[in-house]
Amino acid sequence: MAEHSDVLIVGGGVIGVCTAYSLAERGIGVRLLERDQICSGCSHGNAGWLFPSHSMPLPAPGVIRQAFDWLTDPKSPFYIKPRPSLELVHWLWRFWTACDRATMLESYRLRRELSLASLERYAKLAALPGLEFGFAQRGLFLAFHTRAGLAAAVEELAILAELGGRGQKLGPEELRDRVPALSPKLAGGIHLPDDAHITPGDFVRGLAEEARRRGAALHTETEVLEIEWRRAHPTRVTTSRGEFTCEDLVLATGAWSTRLVRPLRLRLPVQPAKGYSITVPRPEAFGEIPVMLGEAKVGVTPMGSNLRMAGTLELAGLDLSVSMQRVRAIERATRTYLPDLSLGEQVEIWRGLRPLTPDDLPIIGRPGGTRGLIIATGHGMKGMAQGPITGELVAQLVSDEPTSLDLRPFSPDRFA
Numbered sequence: 001m002a003e004h005s006d007v008l009i010v011g012g013g014v015i016g017v018c019t020a021y022s023l024a025e026r027g028i029g030v031r032l033l034e035r036d037q038i039c040s041g042c043s044h045g046n047a048g049w050l051f052p053s054h055s056m057p058l059p060a061p062g063v064i065r066q067a068f069d070w071l072t073d074p075k076s077p078f079y080i081k082p083r084p085s086l087e088l089v090h091w092l093w094r095f096w097t098a099c100d101r102a103t104m105l106e107s108y109r110l111r112r113e114l115s116l117a118s119l120e121r122y123a124k125l126a127a128l129p130g131l132e133f134g135f136a137q138r139g140l141f142l143a144f145h146t147r148a149g150l151a152a153a154v155e156e157l158a159i160l161a162e163l164g165g166r167g168q169k170l171g172p173e174e175l176r177d178r179v180p181a182l183s184p185k186l187a188g189g190i191h192l193p194d195d196a197h198i199t200p201g202d203f204v205r206g207l208a209e210e211a212r213r214r215g216a217a218l219h220t221e222t223e224v225l226e227i228e229w230r231r232a233h234p235t236r237v238t239t240s241r242g243e244f245t246c247e248d249l250v251l252a253t254g255a256w257s258t259r260l261v262r263p264l265r266l267r268l269p270v271q272p273a274k275g276y277s278i279t280v281p282r283p284e285a286f287g288e289i290p291v292m293l294g295e296a297k298v299g300v301t302p303m304g305s306n307l308r309m310a311g312t313l314e315l316a317g318l319d320l321s322v323s324m325q326r327v328r329a330i331e332r333a334t335r336t337y338l339p340d341l342s343l344g345e346q347v348e349i350w351r352g353l354r355p356l357t358p359d360d361l362p363i364i365g366r367p368g369g370t371r372g373l374i375i376a377t378g379h380g381m382k383g384m385a386q387g388p389i390t391g392e393l394v395a396q397l398v399s400d401e402p403t404s405l406d407l408r409p410f411s412p413d414r415f416a
């Protein structure tokens, strides 16, 4: 006999877990199915930045030219593995059409709006007794070696200011006064005082426990193998550990989101975008505020007694192999920007697949307005920053509440 629940969530990353929590908080019967352990996908080893003030989408004017320069350099922060894939060609085409300034500005606004709403929710969750995840709203620094890098970041400051955000340009000395571990050779930096960071694994696992305490059933090591559909309604979900039925199914499978809905002929252009992180014991010389190593696109985050360096973006399909060349590029960048930092023995080398859409906006909503299926994926570089609000929005859809943000820009139908 299949087990029935009001809502079945597939995927136990930040998006699935935040959704389970928001539903359980409302008293809705929810079951989450995760093929591995909670937070074993992309939500585990990321940089943990909650950064509404740095919301520039990937598609932007000039990015294609820069990408061509990067493609020929195996140490660069960006790489596309050449492969015969119609899905990739379609994705790249959609990406290219989103590179104009008007689209970039609108994406910036939407990404910031989602991240701001999430940050508010993080502050509330951090106050829950017993839920500790290193939430610290101390801002971020961006550090640049080149004048061109700094100038581009200053341009972004103008966009931020238009939307009511705060940020300050810092000269090289001012930057070193704030972050003494940085190289004296830098051109300068930016301070974004309103952003925050967390330890992502502690958040996702801790919130999953809170959801369980509120009645959510969490099934780990339970892989969804097949979903049977009648129109867009899931009639039966077959897993490696039994069968399930539900009123609503939430697809929160991150970079693995296309396969399970393929029978519906639903176009979900989500490309896996591999990134790496290295975690080491935190050197004393590194303070309490994260720093982005600007040109190298590496985020350095203090997480309790550890320090994590995270970066690179590789479009190479669902390939989880580790390129040590890219890992070393992250180490090298850290040594260049933070030359006096002695990096101890690695606690962890990690890679994860970001679920990336071509317009760099998440997909949240019911495809074709149907009942029975909600998509919640495609958060790209901002899944941590946008997780809690995504959970809320999905819970609002399930319970027919008015959504707290307009969901039209995130509709799965925009790619039809």
Ligand SMILES: Cc1cc2nc3c(=O)[nH]c(=O)nc-3n(C[C@H](O)[C@H](O)[C@H](O)COP(=O)(O)OP(=O)(O)OC[C@H]3O[C@@H](n4cnc5c(N)ncnc54)[C@H](O)[C@@H]3O)c2cc1C
Pocket: 010, 011, 012, 013, 014, 015, 016, 033, 034, 035, 036, 037, 039, 040, 041, 042, 043, 044, 045, 046, 047, 048, 049, 050, 222, 223, 224, 225, 252, 253, 254, 255, 256, 273, 274, 275, 276, 277, 299, 310, 311, 312, 351, 352, 353, 354, 355, 377, 378, 379, 380, 381, 382, 383, 384, 385, 386
């Ligand atoms: C290097 C790096 C740094 C990053 N830094 C940041 C940052 O600072 N801030 C930020 O906001 N974001 C950051 N991100 C992005 C962020 O990590 C992702 O956007 C986010 O984790 C995506 O969450 P998710 O829940 O959609 O996917 P995942 O965490 O990948 O979860 C999906 C889950 O679905 C499960 N699953 C898949 N298929 C099935 C199936 N058939 N049955 C059952 N379960 C299934 C998987 O096992 C997985 O656990 C970073 C990413 C990387 C790689």
